Amino acid sequence: MSESPKPLVLLVDDEPQIRRLLTVALEANGYRVVTAASGQEGLSLAAHHRPAIVVLDLGLPDVPGQEVLRRLREWSNVPVVILSVQDDETGKVAALDGGADDYVTKPFNTAELLARLRVAMRHAVRQDEESVFQTGALVVDLANRRVTLKGQEVSLTVTEYNLFRLLVRHAGKVVTHRQLLREVWGPAAEEQTHYLRVYVGHLRDKLEANPSEPSLILTEQGVGYRLKS
Amino acid sequence: MSESPKPLVLLVDDEPQIRRLLTVALEANGYRVVTAASGQEGLSLAAHHRPAIVVLDLGLPDVPGQEVLRRLREWSNVPVVILSVQDDETGKVAALDGGADDYVTKPFNTAELLARLRVAMRHAVRQDEESVFQTGALVVDLANRRVTLKGQEVSLTVTEYNLFRLLVRHAGKVVTHRQLLREVWGPAAEEQTHYLRVYVGHLRDKLEANPSEPSLILTEQGVGYRLKS
DNA sequence: CCGCAGAGTAAAAATCGTGTAAAGGCCACT
DNA sequence: AGTGGCCTTTACACGATTTTTACTCTGCGG
Numbered sequence: 153m154s155e156s157p158k159p160l161v162l163l164v165d166d167e168p169q170i171r172r173l174l175t176v177a178l179e180a181n182g183y184r185v186v187t188a189a190s191g192q193e194g195l196s197l198a199a200h201h202r203p204a205i206v207v208l209d210l211g212l213p214d215v216p217g218q219e220v221l222r223r224l225r226e227w228s229n230v231p232v233v234i235l236s237v238q239d240d241e242t243g244k245v246a247a248l249d250g251g252a253d254d255y256v257t258k259p260f261n262t263a264e265l266l267a268r269l270r271v272a273m274r275h276a277v278r279q280d281e282e283s284v285f286q287t288g289a290l291v292v293d294l295a296n297r298r299v300t301l302k303g304q305e306v307s308l309t310v311t312e313y314n315l316f317r318l319l320v321r322h323a324g325k326v327v328t329h330r331q332l333l334r335e336v337w338g339p340a341a342e343e344q345t346h347y348l349r350v351y352v353g354h355l356r357d358k359l360e361a362n363p364s365e366p367s368l369i370l371t372e373q374g375v376g377y378r379l380k381s
Numbered sequence: 382m383s384e385s386p387k388p389l390v391l392l393v394d395d396e397p398q399i400r401r402l403l404t405v406a407l408e409a410n411g412y413r414v415v416t417a418a419s420g421q422e423g424l425s426l427a428a429h430h431r432p433a434i435v436v437l438d439l440g441l442p443d444v445p446g447q448e449v450l451r452r453l454r455e456w457s458n459v460p461v462v463i464l465s466v467q468d469d470e471t472g473k474v475a476a477l478d479g480g481a482d483d484y485v486t487k488p489f490n491t492a493e494l495l496a497r498l499r500v501a502m503r504h505a506v507r508q509d510e511e512s513v514f515q516t517g518a519l520v521v522d523l524a525n526r527r528v529t530l531k532g533q534e535v536s537l538t539v540t541e542y543n544l545f546r547l548l549v550r551h552a553g554k555v556v557t558h559r560q561l562l563r564e565v566w567g568p569a570a571e572e573q574t575h576y577l578r579v580y581v582g583h584l585r586d587k588l589e590a591n592p593s594e595p596s597l598i599l600t601e602q603g604v605g606y607r608l609k610s
Numbered sequence: 611c612c613g614c615a616g617a618g619t620a621a622a623a624a625t626c627g628t629g630t631a632a633a634g635g636c637c638a639c640t
Numbered sequence: 641a642g643t644g645g646c647c648t649t650t651a652c653a654c655g656a657t658t659t660t661t662a663c664t665c666t667g668c669g670g
Contacts, residue, residue: 242492244490245495248499248500249496249499252500253504254500261470263470263471263474264470264473264477266474267474267477267478271481271483275482309645309646309647310646310647311646311647312646325525344648344649345627345628346648346649346650347647347648348628349627349628349629350629350630350647350648351647352629353630353631356629371629373539373628373656373657374538374539374626374627374656374657375526375539538656538657538658539658540657573659574616574617575617575659575660578618578619579618579658579659581617581618582618582619582620585618593618600618602616602617
């Protein structure tokens with residue numbers, strides 16, 4: 153369990169006084185801090201700085217916080233603690249199920265928030281996750297939803313991209329049919345393996361040098377698919 | 382990534398109406414539940430049942446909840462969600478730093494508690510130990526369903542892998558014909574010993590240095606097979 | 611020496627999984 | 641209303657896998 157001495161916190165909140173208060177509290181407790189005042193800025197800083205943890209306010213002026221979380225989770229498993237004025241219960245459940253690691257309601261007690269950040273950090277399995285994946289001539293920029301092949305941008309439809317993203321995030325490992333179907337088409341579609349046949353076909357058409365002899369998206373008969381790592 | 386279908390929740394709370402309410406809610410959401418009314422009972426049930434998650438009330442009649450948590454953490458990393466009437470902030474911080482994974486204040490919203498339990502379970506799955514078995518030049522990575530021989534990946538069909546995994550799990554011990562057949566082909570096939578002869582043959586072809594003189598998958602005449610450990 | 615039982619081998623037959631193409635439906639845009 | 645893009649659904653052919661069958665080998669006891 154090796155830690156860089158001072159973990160970096162990304163603080164996304166549009167209220168300047170909250171940013172100031174928390175920056176001081178966090179820095180006094182051995183963190184480094186970068187702040188963002190909007191969702192867009194938060195996402196771009198997250199991709200750029202690779203924080204050890206994110207504190208995210210839900211009430212942002214531009215992108216809804218829920219959406220920021222969703223976008224972030226497309227490529228990162230960084231712990232996210234939600235901060236919100238809304239004590240709205242369905243929002244809490246949605247955020248927690250959407251991949252948030254904790255949810256703290258404003259006004260909050262600073263000592264408690266810090267303790268909850270320590271819990272979230274404890275849970276994190278420090279996995280070096282790259283937001284850019286590369287193999288051969290293929291480059292996938294997960295933070296920006298861009299796929300390029302030999303420098304040429306490849307345009308993927310929403311479903312194609314969602315499926316491909318899942319394979320990329322588990323590059324080298326077998327991803328089972330059920331897992332792919334559950335995450336791309338939802339739990340109700342777990343049995344619809346024909347979706348996979350069709351869409352894996354599309355991806356191979358767009359990405360493989362020779363689609364009829366796949367070297368990138370490999371079939372694991374009876375189990376699932378695996379992306380060459 | 383092995384999943385048991387219904388995770389077991391240990392619910393430690395001295396108030397019967399809370400136990401009833403939560404038992405109903407949890408069972409309706411696909412959990413199995415065991416309940417304890419005291420700290421002592423909770424600790425003993427935790428040791429005995431190995432729950433997938435613990436919901437622990439802090440205000441117990443015998444042992445202080447904080448102490449229950451400490452004793453539990455001496456031997457277990459099971460996720461613990463604290464439930465408490467005290468909105469006392471220093472108590473929260475102490476519990477979270479004492480190894481609790483979340484802290485919910487009574488009265489609580491059931492949907493939120495359930496969402497927080499899902500978060501805690503999500504965290505626990507990540508740190509599942511990677512079970513890699515190795516003997517000689519053969520490496521079996523059960524978590525990733527990969528078998529390599531002298532660094533070369535060996536591809537096994539679904540049935541071959543299921544059979545081999547069973548032998549690997551009991552490496553060094555004899556696994557009987559009936560047991561192998563029951564677990565791989567189902568209880569109805571317990572008598573079909575010819576399946577084993579065929580598939581053990583396949584595995585030896587793929588994995589043994591000299592398939593006609595097995596040194597890896599050994600025959601125990603009239604009983605079963607054994608994997609060299 | 612023969613016959614038998616348990617085990618291994620080989621290959622045919624049956625079944626299942628996969629890739630592919632194409633048709634129909636839905637939606638957004640014009 | 642028409643068009644284009646995408647998602648869903650269906651049908652079929654092919655290859656891989658599983659199941660079934662038949663045969664061989666070996667060791668043991670009559």
